[in-house]
Amino acid sequence: MADIHLDAVTKIFGKQVRAVDRVELTIADQEFMVLLGPSGCGKTTLMRMIAGLEYPDGGRIRIGGRDVTDLPPRKRPIAMVFQSYAVFPHLTVADNISFGLRMRHTPKADIRRRVEEVAGLVQLGPYLERFPAQLSGGQRQRVAVARAVVMEPDVLLMDEPLSNLDALLRLTFRAELKRLVAELKTTTIYVTHDQVEALSLGDRIAVMREGRIIQVDAPMAVYDRPVNEFVGGFIGNPPMNYLRGRIERDGGTARVMIGEHALPVPPEARPDTAGDVLVGIRAEHVTASDRAVAGAIEARTEVVEPLGPQLLVTALVGDQRIKLLTHPDFAIQPDQPIWLQPDPGKLRWFDTGTREAIVPSV
Template sequence: MASVDIRKVRKAFGVHEVIHGIDVDIGDEEFVVLVGPSGCGKSTLLRMIAGLEQISGGEISIGGRVVNQVPPKERDIAMVFQNYALYPHMNVFDNMAFSMKLRRADPAEIKKRVEGAADILDLGPYLGRYPRQLSGGQRQRVAMGRAIVRDPQVFLFDEPLSNLDAKLRVQMRTEIKALHQRLRTTSVYVTHDQIEAMTMADRIVVMHDGHVEQIGTPLELYDRPANLFVAGFIGSPAMNLFRGLLRRRDGKAFVVTDDNLALEAESDVGGEEGQKVVYGIRPGHLRLASDAEQGLPAEVEVIEPTGDNTLVFCKVGGTIACAATTERHPLRPGERLRLVPKPGAGHVFDAAGGQRL
């Protein structure tokens, strides 16, 4: 097991630079998720760690050793791909044992390692089967077993759950997290699904257009997003955003929206009087007002029952906002109501640069 240190790493294809000098420190035994929209550079960064892409500048170290010029097979990493990459003519045992057989390892050691990995992944009854005889989840476990058998310093996962159905994805992400807790091998996991990132990671690296926007624990990113991109990307449903001007009176701070609605902010929020800002609040921090309460006037647009919660999408002035409620309200589209923000739950961002104030 080892740390992974990424220093000022850049990647360019010809004159087009796609990774812009990023820095990430991944600690020994840590599970770090690289997350971001398609094209943000997360898979390219993972492939550079693996040695499958040459870096254009900067330095990558694994276990304290600079690996810029080290071939992939000598980096002591194991990679789990999106498409499983299993050999169809080999059974499960031979697929998992393949890398050790290439190294001419002792057959007894191969058998011990494969059977040990199979026990961890509940693959014991399937060692004699071929990939075509397995389900998608079983194939993915075989791919992980092949990585475990190698006993690497670092596991690299490149969107390994993308080909699975929704129920199986939930099951497999739990299995991968449990596997990491058992093996404690340093792991770097790439996904575009922020729910996967939130539920699996020790820390999350949020990427956008080849830059790192923020690094932190899942709850740090959720509770204190550093900028508008992170605020809108982390959390499902996404944070509600209202544009307006920052105002202060009687020791309190407010955002007066473009629709002349006053939203109270924390009194110590930064920024200048009259500055153009964006006020953000999570759907779970907006509730439906009782008859006697004041709040933001809203008109119901869409209701989405999800079981535990009901998502109520409303038109608030010129903005569509979402409130998540656990109560069963008999609402209809077009109905008028009021929304009450939770005190102290608002976030204020500079409208021009997007940074948190």
């Protein structure tokens, strides 16, 4: 049992920089939590405080109900995979994996059995007697994972473990890692700046920015319902489209205007406000047509990029740019007119001032 409670955890670098600012976060036992954010958002610092490598300037950290804030790393029930792998170059693969067990004075027979078991799990069996210098980057990464996993920690911490691999390996490892962690049922915290990794791996994602957690939710919930403009723009590729719009009220009826175009939006999907709003829509939630469609917004095609499974089209609505994904067979050329129909149920609304989401009241 290892749930994690972070209570107002704060880290200040220098005198002014609040790297981590009063973070509150509860991670359930066996949960896979991803800390996601741009570089410098404090996600690694937060993880290092959970590991005990950094001492918080404020707040408490509890793991499995026990306050570990004042404990050094070796007394915490954690194991960590470093971004650089931090594999010991002077030890063989087997000695690297068994390092932690030897520090714990585990009986020799046990060590050998567990090392072989874990090495099998990450496909390092044939390489146990090699030195790290004789391994590829991917294999070194497996050593780092095996070295952490063999400790059977209550909490597994991973700091951008895939960021040093090439794109293809990253894809393979992502799936492998997901399977491994699901098998182990260890509570896991995973730091990354890659939103695809976050979406694909996490049970929940905590999006961080400037030392604060701004949204914690299941991956698709974060993707579909970002709490502010930043989250919508950071998660998803291409990022969420934002169009300047206006809600005009005339007695009981209301219209959503994008420039000169009225957007048909059912009342339950529309906020109760009036005036300027920011309308957010994902690229895959816009239907495009090369012929005039009633109720559709007319736009001009600017760029067409075939991505393989889809076509990425950049279009101009008045002076506002919008990106949309269409079927790859959609025949459209730059400078042609294009008619866009956003899925009204997928529209998101943001305050033009605060950039926070406005949630329709129904």
